[in-house]
Amino acid sequence: xxxxxxxxxHTVPVDVFDTERIRSDFPALHQAVHGQPLVYLDNAATTQKxxxxxxxxxxxxxxxxxxVHRGVHALSERATAAYEAAREKVRKFLNAQSPxxxxxxxxxxxxxxxxxxxxxxxxxRPNDEVVITETExxxxxxxxxxxxxQTGAKLRVVPAEDNGELSVERYAQILGERxxxxxxxxxxxxxxxxxxxxxxxxxxxxxxxxxxxxxxxAVPHLxxxxxxxxxxxxxFSGHKLYGPTGIGVLYAKMALLQDMxxxxxxxxxxxxxxxxxxxxxxxxLRFEAGTPNIAGAIGLGAAIDYxxxxxxxxxxxxxxxxxxxxxxxxxxxxxxxxxxxxxxxxGILSFVLQNIHAHDVGTILDMQGxxxxxxxxxxxxVMQRYQVPATARASFALYNTRExxxxxxxxxxxxxxxxG
Amino acid sequence: xxxxxxxxxxxxxxxxxxxxxxxQHAPPAANHVAHGYxxxxxxxxxxxxxxxxxxxxxxxxxxxxxxxxxxxxxxxxESIKGKTVEEAKALFESVHEMLTQQxxxxxxxxxxxxxxxxxxxxxxxxATLAWHTLQAALRKEQGTxxxx
Numbered sequence: 412x413x414x415x416x417x418x419x420x421h422t423v424p425v426d427v428f429d430t431e432r433i434r435s436d437f438p439a440l441h442q443a444v445h446g447q448p449l450v451y452l453d454n455a456a457t458t459q460k461x462x463x464x465x466x467x468x469x470x471x472x473x474x475x476x477x478x479v480h481r482g483v484h485a486l487s488e489r490a491t492a493a494y495e496a497a498r499e500k501v502r503k504f505l506n507a508q509s510p511x512x513x514x515x516x517x518x519x520x521x522x523x524x525x526x527x528x529x530x531x532x533x534x535x536r537p538n539d540e541v542v543i544t545e546t547e548x549x550x551x552x553x554x555x556x557x558x559x560x561q562t563g564a565k566l567r568v569v570p571a572e573d574n575g576e577l578s579v580e581r582y583a584q585i586l587g588e589r590x591x592x593x594x595x596x597x598x599x600x601x602x603x604x605x606x607x608x609x610x611x612x613x614x615x616x617x618x619x620x621x622x623x624x625x626x627x628x629a630v631p632h633l634x635x636x637x638x639x640x641x642x643x644x645x646x647f648s649g650h651k652l653y654g655p656t657g658i659g660v661l662y663a664k665m666a667l668l669q670d671m672x673x674x675x676x677x678x679x680x681x682x683x684x685x686x687x688x689x690x691x692x693x694x695x696l697r698f699e700a701g702t703p704n705i706a707g708a709i710g711l712g713a714a715i716d717y718x719x720x721x722x723x724x725x726x727x728x729x730x731x732x733x734x735x736x737x738x739x740x741x742x743x744x745x746x747x748x749x750x751x752x753x754x755x756x757x758g759i760l761s762f763v764l765q766n767i768h769a770h771d772v773g774t775i776l777d778m779q780g781x782x783x784x785x786x787x788x789x790x791x792x793v794m795q796r797y798q799v800p801a802t803a804r805a806s807f808a809l810y811n812t813r814e815x816x817x818x819x820x821x822x823x824x825x826x827x828x829x830x831g
Numbered sequence: 832x833x834x835x836x837x838x839x840x841x842x843x844x845x846x847x848x849x850x851x852x853x854x855q856h857a858p859p860a861a862n863h864v865a866h867g868y869x870x871x872x873x874x875x876x877x878x879x880x881x882x883x884x885x886x887x888x889x890x891x892x893x894x895x896x897x898x899x900x901x902x903x904x905x906x907x908x909e910s911i912k913g914k915t916v917e918e919a920k921a922l923f924e925s926v927h928e929m930l931t932q933q934x935x936x937x938x939x940x941x942x943x944x945x946x947x948x949x950x951x952x953x954x955x956x957x958a959t960l961a962w963h964t965l966q967a968a969l970r971k972e973q974g975t976x977x978x979x
Contacts (some may be wrong), residue, residue, distance in 0.1 A: 445835065766849075767838070768897035770872050778836050787873050798870060800873050800895050828897070829840055831849075 427727040433721065436461040436809045442689075450815045453602055455628060455759055455806035456784050457650045460714075464654060469711040473704045479705055480679060480696065489623055490698055494705050496714030498695075501660050504715045506636040509665060514692035514695040515708050518659035519627040520550040522646035523594070525674040525698060526623055527554040530644075533594065533672055537563030540589040541592030542607070544582075544618070545571040545796055546599040547788045551625045555607070556596060564591070571796055575602035575751035590620040598628035600753025601790040603734075603759030605633070609640050616641070621667065627651055627658065631808070632730055632757040634723045636663050649707060661698070668694035675700040718809075726809040733807040733816050740820040746827065750797050755816030758807030761788075766821070767830045769801035775826040776803070781819055784807035837949060840898065843944040844957035847902035854901075854908050856891030863971055867894075867964030871903050874900045878908075878964045885915050888970055890963075898956050899948060906942055916969055923962050 433649060434440055439459040442449050451459060471493065477486035479494045492672055498510045508511060518520045535541070540553045545568055560568050568588075569582045577595075586593070593615045598605050612622045623644035629635060631646045636646050644667070649658040663671075673680055677700035683690040691697045718726065737760050741747055746765035764772060773785030784804045787794045805819055861879040868875050875892025880887050890911055892904045907926075913921050925939055930949050948958045 467891070687836070768901075770874075770897035770957065771899070774954060775836060776840065791873070796874070801876075829836055830845065 421719045427793045428725060428809075430729070430812050431809060432646055434603050436460060436463070437716075437810050439679035440467070440810060443536050444782070445778050446782045450781045450811075450818050452783050452805040452807065452811065452815070452819060453782045454631075454811075455651070455788075455804065458631065458653045458658065458808050459810070461653055461717050463717050464713045468655060468678075468710045473708050476706075486759075488541070490705055491579070493709045494703070497708040500712040500715045501662075503633075504630075504664055504719070505542055505660075506638050506664055508638065511693070511695055512662055512665050512668065513592075514661040514663070514668075515545075515703050516646075516659045517626055517657055517704070518648040518650070519646045520613040522644075522659055522661035523623065523625065524554045526644050526646075526663070526697075527558040528673045528805040529698070530621075530667065531564075532561060533557075533670075535559075535562040536593055537566040538589060539564040539591040540587065540779045541565070542567045542582075542585055542593045542615075544569040544577055544595055545607075546575065546577070546602060546793055547596055547603065547790070548625065548627070549791070551594050552792070553598055555568050565589075566578075572752050574606040574756075575599065576753040577604070577606050577611075579607055579610055579614070582611060586614060588618060588757040590615065590784075591624065592621050593772075593811050594623045594625065596625040596627070597635070598632070598757045598759075598788075599766050599793070600749070600759070601788040601802070602753070602761055603628075603756035603806075604751060604753040605629070605635050605755040605757060608642070610644050611696070612640055628757060628759075631718075631726075632723075633727050641756075643667055646745050649711035649714060651719060652711070652714050654705075654711040655707045658704045658706045658711050660711075665694065668698075671698075673700065674698050677701045679703070683822050698817065700819055721809060727757075728800070729809060730807045730811075733811055733813065734746065734758045734760060737805060737807075737816045737819065738815055741823070744823065744827075746753075747772075747823070750799060750802050759804060761802040762823075763799050763802050764827065765804045768824060769799075769803045771830070772823070775829060776819070776822045779818070779825065781822045783819075838958075839935045840861040840890060841947065843906075843941065844898060847905040848898035850902050850908050851892075853912075855893050856963065857893075858889035858891055861889070861891075863968040864929040865967035867967070869896075869900075869960050871956065872897070874957060874960055874962060876900065876904055876961060877969045878904070878946045878961065880911075880965075880968055882916070882969075884937050887911050887914055887916070887919060892961060893896075896960065897954075899945075899954055899957040900960050903945055903958040906945070907961050907965060910940070910942055911965065919965065922964055926962055928961060930958055939947040 437459045449659045475489040477490040501513050524549040615622045621643040626647040631652045645662040650656040680700040682691045698720045750761040769785040786801050858881040866877045874896035878892050880890040890908045905956040
């Protein structure tokens with residue numbers, strides 16, 4: 412247990428979530444937008460950063476900046492130690508067996524591309540099948556389309572139910588002996604649905620397929636244990652977890668990583684190079700060609716410390732409270748349709764208003780200081796599935812308050828007023 | 832704050848959004864058609880028109896978009912009908928200038944209500960989509976014109 416968590420547990424009753432104190436940790440929240448206090452509800456796109464993360468980045472560049480795994484000088488040793496300490500923090504956060512199972516990448520997108528181009532190209536044959544779902548983000552669709560084009564494998568899609576859930580029965584029907592890989596989001600970015608990934612992984616393993624879980628929308632909201640899930644690959648981004656942009660993580664079981672060819676070639680990923688051949692490093696360095704995002708990794712480590720200190724379960728409970736309040740208010744609004752009504756959701760509320768396009772909703776909310784995402788959320792197939800051109804999406808984080816939910820609801824009513 | 836909102840969502844814009852003119856109107860014997868798409872937000876519309884002796888004798892549009900895109904398309908069809916190709920192109924230039932540059936582009940009549948959009952850079956492409964599509968139709972380009 413980190414000291415910060417100890418302090419928090421001793422000073423805050425377990426069932427009281429001190430948002431005021433948490434908000435004081437996030438400088439960007441304290442500003443006015445169009446003359447109104449900022450209500451930041453675009454957390455599924457990216458979260459604001461706590462001071463601790465900002466300070467760690469600043470301190471790294473002020474004091475320790477050096478390249479990693481290269482120098483014998485003091486700064487390089489400090490930078491390397493901090494970079495590898497961040498990897499260990501990620502290991503604990505995901506409960507991976509070894510820090511060597513964690514590859515630092517730019518984000519979830521790069522992690523998925525890495526698996527597709529390295530594992531996928533080495534293992535897929537014509538007519539093999541890759542199974543995805545109808546509710547995936549483009550980043551968990553396009554890399555597999557590209558891979559299928561390169562290998563002759565086929566893409567199969569599990570349809571989504573009307574409420575945004577995935578049916579395990581329909582999924583099981585699509586799995587078959589040709590299935591080599593399943594790629595599924597832990598939580599849908601457009602709808603908020605928490606998918607039954609543990610069960611899906613177990614079913615895939617029965618057919619001999621490996622499973623990649625896109626955890627970008629899960630790790631900020633719920634405890635993830637990759638060994639309990641038994642997933643083969645798990646990907647997430649730092650910036651949705653209060654960390655910096657440009658840093659993310661690919662978890663992979665060591666047995667898979669050891670057999671995978673490099674994703675990119677360059678420095679740091681090799682033990683020896685001649686003009687005839689190169690001897691590649693062991694994982695994870697084999698997959699980290701070039702100078703990595705050292706500051707980003709260290710910043711991600713600080714973000715994980717922050718989340719640990721507050722407690723991921725407490726964060727999840729708080730966000731569920733906000734979601735329930737927002738859902739109750741919105742569900743009663745005439746002409747409003749909530750897209751994604753699965754019983755198990757993270758704090759994401761996607762909605763459309765009759766006769767008001769999502770972009771107009773977005774602008775009118777912005778004028779009232781309320782930041783939401785409007786558009787297709789990089790999930791055009793989801794929009795087509797629910798027959799909407801776009802939605803407005805409010806997404807909650809640990810620093811949002813019930814009062815902010817009320818501001819959102821009032822702002823949506825105002826949008827309805829403007830459009831009569 | 833509501834006053835600010837009204838600077839974008841003027842009554843004329845709201846009216847043209849609620850009751851778009853020349854909407855879902857396919858001119859008989861239309862000889863110029865183009866399809867417009869804004870990949871950023873998914874707005875889609877098509878413009879079809881009848882060009883006779885260099886004059887736009889009839890024009891209509893169809894599709895789905897936000898209030899700004901719809902009102903802009905509606906106002907455009909009203910102002911283009913009866914214009915020569917050269918006049919239509921000149922109007923496109925003036926509207927484009929009004930939406931993207933500070934300062935006056937001259938009196939654009941009813942189209943002037945769109946001027947509020949330029950304070951919202953993220954929304955300028957909503958307003959220009961119909962106009963780009965019109966340009967494509969006049970050039971008789973095939974396929975889809977994109978704002979990106």
